[in-house]
Amino acid sequence: MTRLRLEGVTRRFGGLVAVDDVSFEVPADGVTAVIGPNGAGKTTLFNLISGFLPPSAGRILFEGKDITGRPPAQIAAGGLVRTFQLVKLFEDLSVLDNVKVGCHLQGKAGLFSALLRPASARREEQAVEARSRELLAFAGLAAMADEPASALPYGRQRMLELARAMAAGPRLILLDEPAAGLNTEESAALSRIIRRIAADGTSVLLIEHDMTLVMNTADRVVVVDFGRKIAQGTPGEVRADPAVIAAYLGTGKSSANEPATQEAPHG
Numbered sequence: 001m002t003r004l005r006l007e008g009v010t011r012r013f014g015g016l017v018a019v020d021d022v023s024f025e026v027p028a029d030g031v032t033a034v035i036g037p038n039g040a041g042k043t044t045l046f047n048l049i050s051g052f053l054p055p056s057a058g059r060i061l062f063e064g065k066d067i068t069g070r071p072p073a074q075i076a077a078g079g080l081v082r083t084f085q086l087v088k089l090f091e092d093l094s095v096l097d098n099v100k101v102g103c104h105l106q107g108k109a110g111l112f113s114a115l116l117r118p119a120s121a122r123r124e125e126q127a128v129e130a131r132s133r134e135l136l137a138f139a140g141l142a143a144m145a146d147e148p149a150s151a152l153p154y155g156r157q158r159m160l161e162l163a164r165a166m167a168a169g170p171r172l173i174l175l176d177e178p179a180a181g182l183n184t185e186e187s188a189a190l191s192r193i194i195r196r197i198a199a200d201g202t203s204v205l206l207i208e209h210d211m212t213l214v215m216n217t218a219d220r221v222v223v224v225d226f227g228r229k230i231a232q233g234t235p236g237e238v239r240a241d242p243a244v245i246a247a248y249l250g251t252g253k254s255s256a257n258e259p260a261t262q263e264a265p266h267g
């Protein structure tokens, strides 16, 4: 089954074509990675898929439904959730409450039902608490549930962001450079968590500069350069592809960027 399908997706910023006629599919199973040198259009692609930017042309289908140009909140509520390059947590809330906020994205107990039907709201609150603690354990954060999110070291904050995104119960999760700023050990733990998420049935699409993480984690890779898709295949196939090697080594028209470098996050 295809979870996500991009058909000729294009995004222009004035005269610049940041994403140029890109088509690919994300199957429901496993982990798909988008890689490419700096400025290749990866973040713009994520902004288009998650509704933060409308495309200039093309269509985006989530589980066969056209979501092109829909607002981000509607796309997220429909089961397609993203994380950002820069960690965006509620810093004053506890670690547990950050995950609870994610759960409420899919919850039914809004303010009115909480006032009118307190018993069912209470039951839902208990379910949210249980699910949140389960996700914290999954992300290795159970012992820090009551600490303020701002007290966590950076690597843990990234795990918390992932747990919060999973709390919404997505069927597709977009991860924007999840390994940025992580050390080797944290990156290996992240890789295992991403594999678990996929094994549990959530499709994963990630952008990543850390090639070790991509090669160890992804089932398939889409490579973009100057806004265009230049290759796709298994990690082994794209690593051996001459067009990909040329893009990363800066031969021909490509920009020169070492695939394993992690630049300062932006966007």
Ligand SMILES: Nc1ncnc2c1ncn2[C@@H]1O[C@H](COP(=O)(O)OP(=O)(O)OP(=O)(O)O)[C@@H](O)[C@H]1O
Pocket: 013, 016, 018, 036, 037, 038, 039, 040, 041, 042, 043, 044, 045, 263, 266, 267
């Ligand atoms: N809002 C914007 N307005 C104008 N140009 C933009 C905008 N967003 C991105 N761009 C340009 O579009 C191109 C693609 O940028 P994008 O951030 O999508 O690349 P990227 O592959 O995510 O890069 P990186 O790996 O550095 O994060 C770049 O030339 C960038 O300068």
